Structure formats: C-alpha cells, structure tokens
Amino acid sequence: MDVIPLGPGFGAELRGVTLADIAFDDAAYAAARAAFEEHSVLVLRSQDTTDELQLAFSRRFGPPEITKIGSQGAGSHFVILTTIGPDGRVVPADHRMQMRNKANQLWHTDASFKRVPALTSILSARIIPDHGGETEFVSTRRAFERLDTDLQKRLEGLFAWHDYAHSRSQIAPDLASPEERAALPAQCWRMVWRNPVNGRCALYLASHAYAVEGMEPATGKKLIDELTAAATASGLSYLHTWRKGDVVMWDNRATLHRGRPWPSHEARLMIRTTISATAADGLATIRPPSWQAAE
Numbered sequence: 001m002d003v004i005p006l007g008p009g010f011g012a013e014l015r016g017v018t019l020a021d022i023a024f025d026d027a028a029y030a031a032a033r034a035a036f037e038e039h040s041v042l043v044l045r046s047q048d049t050t051d052e053l054q055l056a057f058s059r060r061f062g063p064p065e066i067t068k069i070g071s072q073g074a075g076s077h078f079v080i081l082t083t084i085g086p087d088g089r090v091v092p093a094d095h096r097m098q099m100r101n102k103a104n105q106l107w108h109t110d111a112s113f114k115r116v117p118a119l120t121s122i123l124s125a126r127i128i129p130d131h132g133g134e135t136e137f138v139s140t141r142r143a144f145e146r147l148d149t150d151l152q153k154r155l156e157g158l159f160a161w162h163d164y165a166h167s168r169s170q171i172a173p174d175l176a177s178p179e180e181r182a183a184l185p186a187q188c189w190r191m192v193w194r195n196p197v198n199g200r201c202a203l204y205l206a207s208h209a210y211a212v213e214g215m216e217p218a219t220g221k222k223l224i225d226e227l228t229a230a231a232t233a234s235g236l237s238y239l240h241t242w243r244k245g246d247v248v249m250w251d252n253r254a255t256l257h258r259g260r261p262w263p264s265h266e267a268r269l270m271i272r273t274t275i276s277a278t279a280a281d282g283l284a285t286i287r288p289p290s291w292q293a294a295e
C-alpha cells in the first residue's frame with residue numbers, strides 16, 4: 001500500500017489497496033488505520049463499491065451509526081444523499097432534498113449534534129454530476145496548531161453546544177422538522193479533541209455549534225465564528241473532485257468539510273456510512289466533566 005499526500009498538511013490517497021483488502025485483511029486494515037490517524041482524510045480511487053462492501057469496510061473502524069429520522073436511509077446503516085426523486089427524476093431546485101444540500105454546503109463535521117458523535121464518515125460516489133459537487137476539507141488539527149499557546153490552553157477548557165436545528169435554520173427556519181428537533185437535543189462537547197493515538201489536538205467545531213458553555217451568547221458565537229473563519233481561510237483546503245468509484249473517508253474529530261454546489265438539474269447519488277466514536281477514539285475526553293462523573 002502506498003500513501004500519497006494530497007492536501008496542505010493533511011489528506012492522502014491510498015494506492016495498491018482496495019476496500020475489500022481493508023475489510024478482510026488485518027494487516028491492510030492496520031496500515032489504513034495508521035494512515036487515517038496521521039492524515040485525517042483518505043482517498044481510494046476506482047473502487048467497485050457495493051453497499052455490503054462499504055459497510056464491511058466501515059465496520060473495521062468501529063460501530064456503524066443507524067441513520068437518523070428525517071434522512072433518506074433512516075433506520076439503516078446508510079445515508080442516501082441524492083437529488084433523484086422516487087420517480088427516477090431529479091427533484092426541483094426548491095425541493096427539501098435540494099435545500100438539505102445547501103445546509104451541507106456549510107462548513108461542518110458530521111454528527112456532532114448526536115448523543116454519540118462520529119469518528120469517521122465514509123462516502124462513496126455512485127452517480128456524479130458533470131460539473132461541481134466537490135467535497136472540500138480543512139484540517140482543524142492544523143488550525144489548532146496555528147493558534148497561540150494561550151488560546152490553545154483556554155480552548156482545551158471550553159465546551160461548545162451543537163444543535164442540528166441551528167445549522168439547518170441558517171438555510172430555512174423550518175428545515176429541521178419537529179420530529180428531528182425532538183429526536184436531536186443539543187449536545188455539549190469540549191472544543192478541542194485530542195487524538196489518543198498521536199496526542200495531537202484538533203479544534204472541534206461545526207456549523208451545528210452555536211454557543212460556548214458559560215459564555216455570553218454573542219461572545220461565544222463570535223468565538224466559534226472566528227475560529228471557523230481562521231480554520232477555513234483560503235489556501236488551507238483540499239478540494240476533492242469526485243470520479244465514479246471514488247471512496248473518501250475523513251476523521252470527524254480533526255477536519256471540517258463542506259459540499260460544493262452543482263447544477264440543480266444534474267443527478268447526484270452518494271452513499272455515506274458513519275462510524276461512531278468510542279472510548280478508544282477519545283470520546284470520554286470531550287464530554288463535560290460533570291457528565292463523566294454522572295456516568
């Protein structure tokens with residue numbers, strides 16, 4: 001397996017290895033896992049991906065999420081990201097499915113609004129548009145390392161609130177349904193996630209983050225916005241241009257990503273699997289201390 005660096009200080013393409021190798025061979029998994037911890041974004045090209053193979057590959061990294069209520073694929077291990085309606089045609093530009101793509105174009109990390117946040121997301125390209133539709137990544141590990149030491153220390157002791165309804169409300173006030181709001185109460189996480197394997201820290205931020213615990217609302221929001229702006233400034237990203245057969249996985253603890261737009265009449269179908277973070281991934285260390293004591 002060759003590891004070819006891709007982005008500005010993070011991201012790598014794995015060559016000479018397939019999803020099946022990593023799914024079924026312990027040595028291939030160990031090498032891929034080490035690359036994941038080191039590079040945060042991994043790209044595999046020209047894969048013959050099926051749902052079953054993607055899930056077997058994903059399970060190597062931890063327990064797969066059950067897709068949440070309100071998403072296509074709810075109740076299964078797959079999130080179906082598509083603009084193709086039940087009749088096989090692309091839905092109109094003002095359809096809820098298209099509006100959700102707009103929310104996906106805000107800088108975020110997946111599942112920080114869930115009771116158990118995600119270690120990694122694995123996305124496979126099944127149908128891609130002719131133009132646009134890229135996925136753009138930045139490293140929040142690099143972003144943390146660029147901050148001065150005093151701010152790094154301060155952030156390690158701060159906790160932010162993450163709410164799905166907040167990120168959706170930036171696109172349309174009612175984009176999060178009452179059922180989604182009821183199922184997804186706001187979550188509070190430490191603003192820095194230390195990787196237990198290599199000890200490197202990353203900012204833990206997202207479009208879902210709206211407040212800092214113990215801080216006046218506007219001040220907390222300003223801090224989140226400033227950190228996000230610094231993390232996502234131009235020249236710091238890896239832009240992934242999709243080809244059919246691509247599989248990309250990323251570390252939700254150490255990156256932000258966003259979808260890029262494409263012409264709304266062009267079809268797109270992507271399948272995502274998402275792996276929950278566990279104790280071995282540092283989950284307990286990002287919970288507020290009082291919650292740790294209660295468990």
Ligand SMILES: [Fe+2]
Pocket residue numbers: 104108109110257
């Ligand atoms: Fe996402």
